[in-house]
Amino acid sequence: MIDSVGRYEIRELIGEGAMAQVYKAYDPQIGRTLACKILKEERSLDEEYVTRFLREAKAAGSFVHPNIVTVYDVGRLGDRPYIIIELVDGTPLDEVLRDSAKLPTTQALSIGVQLAKALDYAHAQGVVHRDIKPSNILLLPDGHDIKIADFGIAHIDEPDATRHTQAGTVLGTPQYMSPEQVMGARVDGRSDLFSVGVILYQLFAGRRPFNADTMATLLYQITREEPPPLGDVAPDVPIGLQHIVGKLLSKQADRRFQSGSELANALERELRALTDLNEDTKRQGFIPISVRWTALLAGLVAVTMAVSIFFIQQKQSQTLIQFAVDSGASFAKFIAVESAIPVLSQDWVAIETFVAEASRRETLDYLVVLDHRGVIRGATDAAMIGQTYAEPVPAELHSDSGGVRTSFVELPDGSDAFDFRTPILFQNQEVGSIRLGLSRANVEDVERTTLVLLLALAVATIAAVAVVSFMLARLLARPINVARDGLEEVTLGNYDCRISQERKDELGALFTAFNKMVASLENARQREPAPSSSAPARDSTAGSRESQ
Numbered sequence: 001m002i003d004s005v006g007r008y009e010i011r012e013l014i015g016e017g018a019m020a021q022v023y024k025a026y027d028p029q030i031g032r033t034l035a036c037k038i039l040k041e042e043r044s045l046d047e048e049y050v051t052r053f054l055r056e057a058k059a060a061g062s063f064v065h066p067n068i069v070t071v072y073d074v075g076r077l078g079d080r081p082y083i084i085i086e087l088v089d090g091t092p093l094d095e096v097l098r099d100s101a102k103l104p105t106t107q108a109l110s111i112g113v114q115l116a117k118a119l120d121y122a123h124a125q126g127v128v129h130r131d132i133k134p135s136n137i138l139l140l141p142d143g144h145d146i147k148i149a150d151f152g153i154a155h156i157d158e159p160d161a162t163r164h165t166q167a168g169t170v171l172g173t174p175q176y177m178s179p180e181q182v183m184g185a186r187v188d189g190r191s192d193l194f195s196v197g198v199i200l201y202q203l204f205a206g207r208r209p210f211n212a213d214t215m216a217t218l219l220y221q222i223t224r225e226e227p228p229p230l231g232d233v234a235p236d237v238p239i240g241l242q243h244i245v246g247k248l249l250s251k252q253a254d255r256r257f258q259s260g261s262e263l264a265n266a267l268e269r270e271l272r273a274l275t276d277l278n279e280d281t282k283r284q285g286f287i288p289i290s291v292r293w294t295a296l297l298a299g300l301v302a303v304t305m306a307v308s309i310f311f312i313q314q315k316q317s318q319t320l321i322q323f324a325v326d327s328g329a330s331f332a333k334f335i336a337v338e339s340a341i342p343v344l345s346q347d348w349v350a351i352e353t354f355v356a357e358a359s360r361r362e363t364l365d366y367l368v369v370l371d372h373r374g375v376i377r378g379a380t381d382a383a384m385i386g387q388t389y390a391e392p393v394p395a396e397l398h399s400d401s402g403g404v405r406t407s408f409v410e411l412p413d414g415s416d417a418f419d420f421r422t423p424i425l426f427q428n429q430e431v432g433s434i435r436l437g438l439s440r441a442n443v444e445d446v447e448r449t450t451l452v453l454l455l456a457l458a459v460a461t462i463a464a465v466a467v468v469s470f471m472l473a474r475l476l477a478r479p480i481n482v483a484r485d486g487l488e489e490v491t492l493g494n495y496d497c498r499i500s501q502e503r504k505d506e507l508g509a510l511f512t513a514f515n516k517m518v519a520s521l522e523n524a525r526q527r528e529p530a531p532s533s534s535a536p537a538r539d540s541t542a543g544s545r546e547s548q
Helices: 047-060 093-099 105-124 189-205 215-224 239-248 260-282 289-344 348-358 441-491 506-527 535-547
Strands: 008-016 020-027 032-039 071-077 080-085 137-139 146-148 364-371 376-379 395-401 404-410 416-426 429-439
Touching (some): 008 032, 093 189, 105 137, 189 260, 289 395, 289 404, 364 416, 441 506
Antiparallel strands (some): 404 416
16 A cells, blocks of 8 residues: 655555556645545556556646546656645446436536537647547436546557457447547547547437447457448437537548637537527416517418419420410411422432431420322431321320411320421422421429529528518517516515517617606505504404304
8 A cells, every 4th residue: 555655645446457556645735635646556667658658647647627627737657657636526437327327418418518518628738538428428416417537647649448348248338439440540639529429429328329349340440331321219409419420420530620619619519509499398388479570480481482483484384385286276377388399399308318317306205208109208217207196195185276286196105295287388288297296304403493583582481581570579578588587586575677679669668657657566566555563463363253
């Protein structure tokens, strides 16, 4: 048993780990009880190891942070280095988790925020912990605040550590290592943040993300396999927290939070949201004005936009179809006019040449020129020439006017087209006919594009209305809350409260009426006669008579 270390008196052994022994110590010069952590003898044989231990412990000694165990002194006891640290009355987080598999979400979030801020502070000083795990996190008696221990010891590299772990033993620290630390690569503060992600996963889910029976399997999981999504293991965890933990557990460091402050900000946003949600829940279904107005106005705008989009889409579709029909009918008539002389003179070579030129139009699916007997004399498909034309089926008639019969048809490949039929006339005598098919693809593309743009406009409009209405409702809720707080004070008998805000609107009139009401109540109370000393006696006598 060690009696003293430097000027410190050793009282008792209070803990022992794989690297060091921890004693309760007493500093007689300032009358303070401390903790003394002494490196074990077998760890002290490597001088380079000891030197690094002392150097990094001294670096941690400059830390002044409420969530980091303070290092007061560093020295040597013979060949064994020691550090004098703050004696914390706290419970290691791993012991807390043994009693309760997981913590309430708000408590876990609070621990995560403190971890992130403490590590951000340490990383800014150039110190990486490298062994963030529940046993190095002390939960103070208030159940809220934490302190990180083992800066200066835990982050000493141990390249042979895995070789000393025997198969079948319970795995400790390696379960919280980052992939780069497992692979022996260079680590920075983002490695500590990965460990925080493992701890948060455990706090929310009640289990660690990486579990294996052997060291090799565990290290493979950490470096190669994705853990089960937090939402699958703990579906009650808000999706924002699921995203944060998933980002922390990214295999690549550049995909994680890049600093503790980034992580702290993200966790604090979730904590505020969760706190607000809990407050609303406590109000037994109370729905704030901001929520009501936002939902009402957003819903109203959504219905209006949906009806408008429907009618706009219908009108646009009719307009586009009519435009395509008019364009196709004009094109068919033009072809009929140009084909009249060659058909009459039976110049089929000229017809074939004309059809070939006309078929260069991209939207043209087919073009067929028939003679007066219905025999194909020119066609975009040369194999059809000389055959009797077969009408495409089924056909849906659209219009029959101006000498052009227009139908909607489905082509063999399943696509839709406009089918135009018009006679070839010479001196008002029909000498043949034209069959023209124009694709509906362009019309459908325009309809889809317009629908997408209208939906995007609707979403943007609804979002803008929702944001603006929410902000306005929050602004309105503030003076209402002021009036509510004043009324609560009055119910407690405090007639001295007044609302000092001045507004030139209905709420200002409400504040003025409130102040007048409180003043009237205060004056009424002041006018009440003080109770006489004989009143209790009369009451007592009356009570006695009634009892008799």
